[in-house]
Amino acid sequence: MKNKREIKQLDSAIEKISNDFIGEDGKVRNEVRYAFAGTKNTPYQGLKLKYYRNSKAKIFVIQYKGGKKTLSHTLGIYNPGRYGISDAQKEIVKLREKYGNPKNYSWAVNITTAIELKKLQDKEYLAEQLLKQAENKSLNEVLEAWLMDGSPKSKRKGKLTSSSLKSALTQLLGKHERRNYIRIEEKLNGESEIVITHPKAKTLTELLEIFPSETAEINSNSRSIYDNPIGRYKIKDLTRTRLKDYMRLYSPGVQRNVASVVSQLWNYAQYHEWLGASPLPNPTINIRINMPDKVSDKNYMAQYSKQFYTDEQIQIIWDLCDKFRDEYPFQTQLIKLILITGLRFQEASKITTSMIDHKLNQITLFGTITKQRKNRVISITPLLQNVLDDIYSQKEEKHLEWSLFVDWIFPSNRFDKKDIRKNSAEKIRSHASRLKGITQLLDKMSLLCGFKIVGKVLRNTYQTKANDLIDKDWDVIQITGHADTKVLQDNYLSRKLTKTVVANADMLSNHYENIIKLPKKSV
Numbered sequence: 001m002k003n004k005r006e007i008k009q010l011d012s013a014i015e016k017i018s019n020d021f022i023g024e025d026g027k028v029r030n031e032v033r034y035a036f037a038g039t040k041n042t043p044y045q046g047l048k049l050k051y052y053r054n055s056k057a058k059i060f061v062i063q064y065k066g067g068k069k070t071l072s073h074t075l076g077i078y079n080p081g082r083y084g085i086s087d088a089q090k091e092i093v094k095l096r097e098k099y100g101n102p103k104n105y106s107w108a109v110n111i112t113t114a115i116e117l118k119k120l121q122d123k124e125y126l127a128e129q130l131l132k133q134a135e136n137k138s139l140n141e142v143l144e145a146w147l148m149d150g151s152p153k154s155k156r157k158g159k160l161t162s163s164s165l166k167s168a169l170t171q172l173l174g175k176h177e178r179r180n181y182i183r184i185e186e187k188l189n190g191e192s193e194i195v196i197t198h199p200k201a202k203t204l205t206e207l208l209e210i211f212p213s214e215t216a217e218i219n220s221n222s223r224s225i226y227d228n229p230i231g232r233y234k235i236k237d238l239t240r241t242r243l244k245d246y247m248r249l250y251s252p253g254v255q256r257n258v259a260s261v262v263s264q265l266w267n268y269a270q271y272h273e274w275l276g277a278s279p280l281p282n283p284t285i286n287i288r289i290n291m292p293d294k295v296s297d298k299n300y301m302a303q304y305s306k307q308f309y310t311d312e313q314i315q316i317i318w319d320l321c322d323k324f325r326d327e328y329p330f331q332t333q334l335i336k337l338i339l340i341t342g343l344r345f346q347e348a349s350k351i352t353t354s355m356i357d358h359k360l361n362q363i364t365l366f367g368t369i370t371k372q373r374k375n376r377v378i379s380i381t382p383l384l385q386n387v388l389d390d391i392y393s394q395k396e397e398k399h400l401e402w403s404l405f406v407d408w409i410f411p412s413n414r415f416d417k418k419d420i421r422k423n424s425a426e427k428i429r430s431h432a433s434r435l436k437g438i439t440q441l442l443d444k445m446s447l448l449c450g451f452k453i454v455g456k457v458l459r460n461t462y463q464t465k466a467n468d469l470i471d472k473d474w475d476v477i478q479i480t481g482h483a484d485t486k487v488l489q490d491n492y493l494s495r496k497l498t499k500t501v502v503a504n505a506d507m508l509s510n511h512y513e514n515i516i517k518l519p520k521k522s523v
Contacts, residue, residue: 006035007049011084014049014058021053029053036085043096044089045105049078060088062095064107073111137274139238139265140213140231143172146268148204150193154267156373159191162431163346168261169194171254174224178211186431191368225258235266236275240283252289259284304454308461311515314339317453318516320445325390328441329400330410335438336387338455340512341378342462344371345455349435352407356380356388381509410435465508 007013021029034049046064051057058078064071073095075088101108137145146152151160151168160168162184173179181198194204201207214227225231230238230246243262247255263284269275270282309317317339321332337348343365350369357364363378370376380388391410395403403411415433438455446453 005032006037009036009038009044009085009089011078011080014078014085015080017049017051017058019053019056041105043105044092047088047092048072060085062092062111064111066107066110071110071112136234137236137269138232139235139262140226142235142265142269142274143226143231144204144208145272146265147172147194149268150191151264152268154264154271158373159193161346162186162192165192165194167257168264170224171258171261172224173226176211176214176224176227178207181207186434225262235269236279238262238266238283239280240285240287243283244287247287247289255289259287259289304452304456304460306460307454307457308464309457313449313451314461314512314515316449317445317458320449324441324445325394328438329394329413330391330403330435331438331441333387333391333394334410334435335441335453335455335458337384338458339462340381340383340387340509342459342466343378344459345438347371349408349410351409353409354407356409383509383513406433408434412436462508465511 007017017034021032023029030053032051032053034051036044036047036049039045039047046062048061048063050059050061052059060075060078062073062075064073075091076083078084095111096105096107099107099109099111099114151165152158153160159165165184169179169182169184173182181196181201182204183195183197184192185195186192196202196204196207198207198210201210208226213231225246228246230242233242243259247258250258263282266275266282266284270279318336321335325332334345334348337343338345341348347365347369351363351365355364355366358380361380363380365376365378367373367375378384388409394400400413402415406415411433412435442453442455
């Protein structure tokens with residue numbers, strides 16, 4: 001028996017269809033097809049209704065000849081009041097206008113295949129339009145997208161550190177009022193992210209709508225890229241010449257920062273294929289920045305790039321640290337640690353108790369906090385152990401017992417102690433509880449000793465000692481943390497490495513002990 005019946009072209013007829021799925025041969029059918037009376041030789045020719053036994057669904061289809069095969073195209077599911085016979089008929093008329101044979105009521109193509117092809121063509125067209133829009137992104141649009149994406153690095157995995165992101169924000173958004181509502185938060189892995197604090201904005205996009213670009217004159221030293229006409233340039237059209245025109249508005253030091261952040265944006269745009277099919281080279285490549293012959297008094301860090309402390313000054317610094325130990329908890333020990341290890345402030349201040357292994361007598365700095373982004377091991381010398389013991393001792397003092405709950409070796413005394421009482425583990429372990437700076441203490445010590453005490457010079461001093469005392473280049477690299485000894489030769493006294501003593505951390509420790517006259521029994 002053929003599982004096919006005929007009904008009128010009425011919704012009421014469709015409603016009355018019974019559950020008759022048993023054929024004359026006694027077999028149960030999973031579906032029954034109904035033809036609609038009066039559709040032959042009309043636009044609705046081939047309209048059928050399929051009725052399914054299990055789901056009870058009634059589905060309109062078009063049945064037609066495709067060569068020697070009988071093909072079927074689904075129109076829609078019958079739904080009383082929403083999709084009925086008249087809706088199916090209207091859909092057939094539209095399909096005939098696109099795919100029907102104008103000479104008769106046959107079909108010129110495979111309907112389903114033609115529809116899928118049209119969808120694909122529409123998607124390709126949409127993709128092409130989106131690509132054109134993407135290729136027309138301005139520097140400001142890329143800037144916003146990069147910040148919203150978490151400021152990813154361009155050459156390796158991960159995101160910028162807080163110090164790098166702070167520098168980037170200065171060049172991108174300047175010191176405009178909008179910057180007051182952007183807070184940088186550090187994660188435990190050393191990466192950072194921006195948090196919007198404006199009461200009427202939750203995202204950077206919303207904040208920039210409140211504080212839009214204030215474009216200055218073309219030759220004006222405007223506040224930032226975002227507020228300069230260069231921000232409106234299509235990033236794919238940004239040339240080295242145009243970038244240099246903008247960079248000339250600033251000092252050489254700022255020019256380097258501008259080139260760095262523009263390179264980040266360009267690489268980010270390249271990764272997202274926003275530079276077109278044949279992108280220009282990165283405009284910052286081989287860009288030359290002419291440094292002044294004389295260091296400006298305003299160039300703070302350049303003043304100290306080649307300075308180091310004498311043995312007498314080292315003794316004075318050490319004594320002052322002892323003097324201010326109780327007034328500035330954990331800060332004086334941090335100064336001592338930088339002085340005798342040569343660690344950068346951002347590295348030393350991020351040491352946690354879990355990084356210290358007293359059995360192996362070493363501190364392992366994870367790649368998430370080192371400049372080279374590689375693990376680095378520091379030997380715990382007797383002098384360094386003395387500093388660590390002093391930290392442990394101070395943490396146990398009654399008014400500082402809260403610091404025992406903080407994993408950072410150098411916790412911040414400004415940390416809200418309520419978080420500890422609330423057992424806010426995430427906040428306690430976050431960078432909110434870490435010591436952020438020692439500037440106030442350094443300034444106070446500088447006034448008393450008569451010379452400027454600077455973190456960079458503390459590090460220079462250690463590296464200079466290493467240069468003098470260590471024989472092998474590789475040992476200098478291991479102890480100082482520099483990628484190569486040329487950095488030492490060029491930036492620290494520009495001298496050759498002396499080859500007079502065996503390189504090791506204990507020798508440097510003994511050298512410092514002799515300078516500060518620390519009794520052996522107290523070490």
